[in-house]
Amino acid sequence: MNASDDRGxxxxxxxxxxVLIRVVEERIGELVSVGEIHTPCxxxxxxxxxxxxxxxxxxPDDSLxxxxxxxxxxxxxxxxxxxxxxxxxxxxxxxxxxxGGSMHLVDPAQGIFGTVPLVAAxxxxxxxxxxxxxxxxxxxxxxxxxxxxATDEGHFHESLTLAALYQLPVLFVCExxxxxxxxxxxxxxxxxxxxESADLHGLSGERVDxxxxxxxxxxxxxxxxxxxxxxxxxxxECRTYRWRGHVGPAADLEVGEDRRRELDEWRQRDPIARxxxxxxxQGLSSERFESLEAAVRDEVEEAVSFARQSPAPDDSxxxxxxxxxxxxx
Amino acid sequence: xxxxxxxxxxxxxxxxxxxxxPRVFLIGQGxxxxxxxxxxxxDLDKEFGRERVIDSPVSENATTGAAIGAAITGMRPILFxxxxxxxxxxxxxxxxxxxxxxxLFAGQVSVPVVIRAVINxxxxxxxxxxxxxxxxxxxxxxxxxxxxxxxxxAKGLLVSAVRDGNPVLYIDDRWxxxxxxxxxxxxxxxxxxxxxxxxxxxxxxxxxxSYMASEAAKAVEVLAGRxxxxxxxxxxxxxxxxRNLVYSSVGKTGRLVIADAAWVxxxxxxxxxxxxxxxxxxxxxxxxxxxxxxxxxxxxxxxxEQAYYVGAEEMVSAVEKVLL
Numbered sequence: 001m002n003a004s005d006d007r008g009x010x011x012x013x014x015x016x017x018x019v020l021i022r023v024v025e026e027r028i029g030e031l032v033s034v035g036e037i038h039t040p041c042x043x044x045x046x047x048x049x050x051x052x053x054x055x056x057x058x059x060p061d062d063s064l065x066x067x068x069x070x071x072x073x074x075x076x077x078x079x080x081x082x083x084x085x086x087x088x089x090x091x092x093x094x095x096x097x098x099x100g101g102s103m104h105l106v107d108p109a110q111g112i113f114g115t116v117p118l119v120a121a122x123x124x125x126x127x128x129x130x131x132x133x134x135x136x137x138x139x140x141x142x143x144x145x146x147x148x149x150a151t152d153e154g155h156f157h158e159s160l161t162l163a164a165l166y167q168l169p170v171l172f173v174c175e176x177x178x179x180x181x182x183x184x185x186x187x188x189x190x191x192x193x194x195x196e197s198a199d200l201h202g203l204s205g206e207r208v209d210x211x212x213x214x215x216x217x218x219x220x221x222x223x224x225x226x227x228x229x230x231x232x233x234x235x236x237e238c239r240t241y242r243w244r245g246h247v248g249p250a251a252d253l254e255v256g257e258d259r260r261r262e263l264d265e266w267r268q269r270d271p272i273a274r275x276x277x278x279x280x281x282q283g284l285s286s287e288r289f290e291s292l293e294a295a296v297r298d299e300v301e302e303a304v305s306f307a308r309q310s311p312a313p314d315d316s317x318x319x320x321x322x323x324x325x326x327x328x329x
Numbered sequence: 330x331x332x333x334x335x336x337x338x339x340x341x342x343x344x345x346x347x348x349x350x351p352r353v354f355l356i357g358q359g360x361x362x363x364x365x366x367x368x369x370x371x372d373l374d375k376e377f378g379r380e381r382v383i384d385s386p387v388s389e390n391a392t393t394g395a396a397i398g399a400a401i402t403g404m405r406p407i408l409f410x411x412x413x414x415x416x417x418x419x420x421x422x423x424x425x426x427x428x429x430x431x432x433l434f435a436g437q438v439s440v441p442v443v444i445r446a447v448i449n450x451x452x453x454x455x456x457x458x459x460x461x462x463x464x465x466x467x468x469x470x471x472x473x474x475x476x477x478x479x480x481x482x483a484k485g486l487l488v489s490a491v492r493d494g495n496p497v498l499y500i501d502d503r504w505x506x507x508x509x510x511x512x513x514x515x516x517x518x519x520x521x522x523x524x525x526x527x528x529x530x531x532x533x534x535x536x537x538x539s540y541m542a543s544e545a546a547k548a549v550e551v552l553a554g555r556x557x558x559x560x561x562x563x564x565x566x567x568x569x570x571x572r573n574l575v576y577s578s579v580g581k582t583g584r585l586v587i588a589d590a591a592w593v594x595x596x597x598x599x600x601x602x603x604x605x606x607x608x609x610x611x612x613x614x615x616x617x618x619x620x621x622x623x624x625x626x627x628x629x630x631x632x633x634e635q636a637y638y639v640g641a642e643e644m645v646s647a648v649e650k651v652l653l
Contacts, residue, residue: 063402096433096434096435096437097435099432099434099435100433104433104434106433106434106437108438113401113402113438114401114430114433114438116425116426116429118421118426121394121421121422121425121426122426123394124390124391124392124393124394124398124422125394125397125401125422125426127391127394127398128394128395128396128397128398128399128400129398129402130398131356131395131404132398132403133402135380135381135399135404136403136404142398142402154390155390155391155394155421158388158390158392159390159391161386161388162385162388162391162392162395165386166383320435321432322431322432322471323431323471323494323495324436324439
């Protein structure tokens with residue numbers, strides 16, 4: 001297989017992952033609308049290239065730390081779709097056994113140690129995973145995914161400094177979707193310069209087209225290689241756009257001055273359509289796209305059925321796991 | 330047996346844990362500097378290297394979060410906050426993250442981190458260099474909170490905290506650093522959640538935390554001279570606290586005074602009083618008394634400090650009051 005075939009294979013896998021994330025989230029949106037899902041769900045529709053591209057550059061034992069909008073991160077890192085769907089349904093078979101819902105996803109076997117909704121909270125935890133990797137000499141990389149809103153927090157700046165100071169193998173991935181709940185970027189900061197935080201704190205930084213999955217994958221690959229080689233952390237500012245509102249399936253057209261116009265523009269930059277266009281140019285047939293997409297839809301429907309049919313947690317478990325009983329030594 | 334100061338006992342526990350377990354490391358502000366840590370961490374960086382003894386920037390959020398992330402991924406960090414007041418900048422990683430993750434993820438993730446906070450009051454340092462906010466952390470499910478009062482417990486509780494699978498707040502008091510006591514040279518554990526009877530007595534149970542336990546020992550002597558036989562319990566752990574021992578003592582004496590050098594409202598003394606009143610009310614022969622700090626920030630002027638802080642004298646009065 002030559003290099004371009006190899007790249008084509010990767011791109012096809014990334015296209016499939018992006019389709020999976022989108023189909024899952026569109027389905028979650030429908031189930032929220034009809035009242036079957038109650039937990040707050042923050043959808044990343046339009047932003048799928050970032051988790052797909054970044055996670056393609058990772059090893060299974062690299063760690064991932066996410067936030068409230070992390071369905072895509074979980075799936076792209078190898079999280080189990082059925083367990084995620086069951087979690088969102090609040091079922092005992094969920095990845096957090098019904099304690100987490102959409103905003104708290106976990107799969108330690110895949111290096112997904114946790115996604116939590118407190119904005120920026122997992123950024124320093126990813127730094128700690130990097131410190132752990134460095135002290136143990138494992139060359140594992142840790143990745144923190146967060147939105148542009150998280151860069152307004154002190155956690156972000158302190159963490160960049162610490163990771164740079166100790167040259168830790170950490171990848172900071174800012175998914176700059178231009179909104180923090182309802183506030184646009186320019187309502188929150190004077191300059192549109194998140195990427196410059198990297199230079200300020202002494203680490204590598206790059207602004208990436210977050211709607212181009214191969215560009216994301218390539219930037220992440222370089223950052224991961226740098227981290228694994230002991231050459232320190234990287235901040236990637238991935239420019240993208242949130243098609244849906246802050247939470248739930250609605251588009252939140254009332255926010256921002258230019259939401260409707262922006263949305264129209266960004267739909268033209270759909271990461272899935274762009275990837276599909278390139279794959280078509282490489283000779284992938286319409287039938288092939290359709291059969292791949294149909295398989296994804298079947299997989300998602302199967303996960304929804306699994307979640308529906310799963311039992312609720314037993315209320316006798318209410319007070320379990322407040323503390324772990326196992327000892328450290 | 331060999332005698333060591335409280336601060337030296339803390340240092341010995343660190344050194345032995347660092348030597349014994351490659352997963353243990355130390356991170357925090359001033360770990361190399363006696364101005365922050367007294368002798369409690371002296372020269373650990375020289376002995377174990379600066380990779381494992383990390384003197385950090387004033388970034389409470391990032392260092393605390395980093396210790397938590399390292400704990401989740403297999404390390405045994407000891408995090409050092411030289412002032413408890415400053416640790417409040419890390420309330421999110423401690424209260425929202427470390428405390429929650431085991432429950433949130435149904436026990437699949439654990440956070441075996443030790444978060445050491447120093448209470449460093451007095452000396453006209455004022456409101457933001459003096460606070461003792463242990464109750465704030467004892468309030469949070471998922472955290473354990475220990476407060477050693479003797480050199481023996483200072484060492485043994487640190488060992489237990491590092492070996493526990495949960496986040497443990499280890500709170501030491503700078504006013505205890507020079508106090509001396511017997512400390513075995515070997516590594517040993519003092520179980521978390523177990524209080525100690527420092528003196529048996531028949532008339533009144535006096536439960537004290539941390540520095541107040543050392544003050545209580547003086548109060549008990551004064552009271553003995555007046556023919557009052559006090560049972561003194563050093564609580565040692567405030568979350569979980571040793572209900573069985575306190576209840577059995579109150580069952581015997583029927584009278585209870587609780588001393589905690591922290592604000593009176595919503596404090597650990599309030600929690601113990603409410604538990605005793607709710608669970609063994611029938612055993613009580615008199616109202617419960619508390620010896621705590623007034624509900625005001627710490628002042629600076631030495632004259633005001635003198636009026637603000639409580640100790641043996643206030644405990645003597647409280648014990649006499651519950652015997653009236």
